[in-house]
Amino acid sequence: MDLKLQSLTKSIWVFHAACSPCNNCDIEILDLLTPRYDVERFGMVLVGSVRHADALLVTGVPNYKTAERIKKLYAQASKPCLVVAIGNCACGRIMFRESYNSPCNLDEIIPVDVYIPGCPPKPEAMIAGIVKLISKIKGVR
């Protein structure tokens, strides 16, 4: 067993990076962290500072202002740091694709490890996405 991989996947501290969302995905993320779904069973804790984070939960469409911020935020995180795109907007900008204030996709700014589509995605969908992410890191098919 690889100790490094084990410890990284058993204790994922998440940082909630709202990148100009409409707040629906944020409310669903809060639902994910409440006692009903209890992700602390798997060692996932919400942290306040990006320096402590192992995963960035990014929601929303990057616009001209937040695109720079999300890039800086990713640079400030201590590596290895994963990026989880939550919601249709973060996955591929859907109806904001031709919008005047949206320069590019999220994955053109920072490397995204897992996409969780949905508008907003349910907490169950997020847990399924994180499970897929962990098995992807471990190299299991």
Next chain:
Amino acid sequence: MLKIIFNYLIFPGFLFSAFLGLMTSWLDRKITARIQWRKGPVWYQNFVDILKLFYKEIIIPTQAKLSFTLSPFLGLGAVTIVATILGRLLISPNESFLGDLIVVIYLLAIPAIAFILGASSCGNPLASVGASREIKMLLGYELPFILSILVVIIKAHSIKFNEIINQQMVSGSYIFSFSGAIAFLVAFLCAQAKLGFVPFDVSEAEQEIMGGVLIEYSGLLLAIFKLMRAILFYIMPILLIVLFMGKDLTLGFLILKYLLLVILVTLFKNTNPRLRIEQVLKFFWGYLSSLGIIAIILALLGL
């Protein structure tokens, strides 16, 4: 010489107390989870967290000074020495030296000083807000904490742990006298503030100043601060037991009292909202200090 190194690094010292401290932190998390009607983390969760932080990148801000890197080690060293003194005391009480109570009081102020040093040298404005709050907290809780320990000193006529324990074995635990009970209450609340737990966690309030004093720390340095907190969580109940409930210190009773205190701390943490900094200062300087002075007067009257 080899025995001293063994004492400091392995048995009552670093490794042993780190293990027990992380287990106590797990107990705290598990009880919190059960109170909130959920399952909670597995027992090795804190060990995994520390191990993971060892593998992460250490980021040192460009404005940071040398004290940013050194202060976690300062804090960890201080709590390790306290853990060793208390551990040796419980194993063989005769090794106690004159004034070890005073040494422990001084060393217990160092973790807060380590937080202040580290946070104020990293150049982050939120960290400096956290550091200033930590300074105010330190000024706030040290006074009632020392007042409550003064009650023990007056009752035992000694500043040696050994004689404090012997006195309690002869005449019963101090917590069962009037002044002792009040002093225990004061010391318990000060211990809560020293641990940085919820009613008094203004210095690292995650929702308002994003981790406060810990905001710029990552990787190994953060792991060392977490370890320091864990060891502190293990030594504060032990200190309270030695000072106020020292009648029966056989292993079974020791573990029972320890678990009781940890559960009390956790329940107090889970049932109270965070106070603002001026409320904390009012609480410690107003109510608790007056309670401490009343306890001292009662102790001088012999109650």
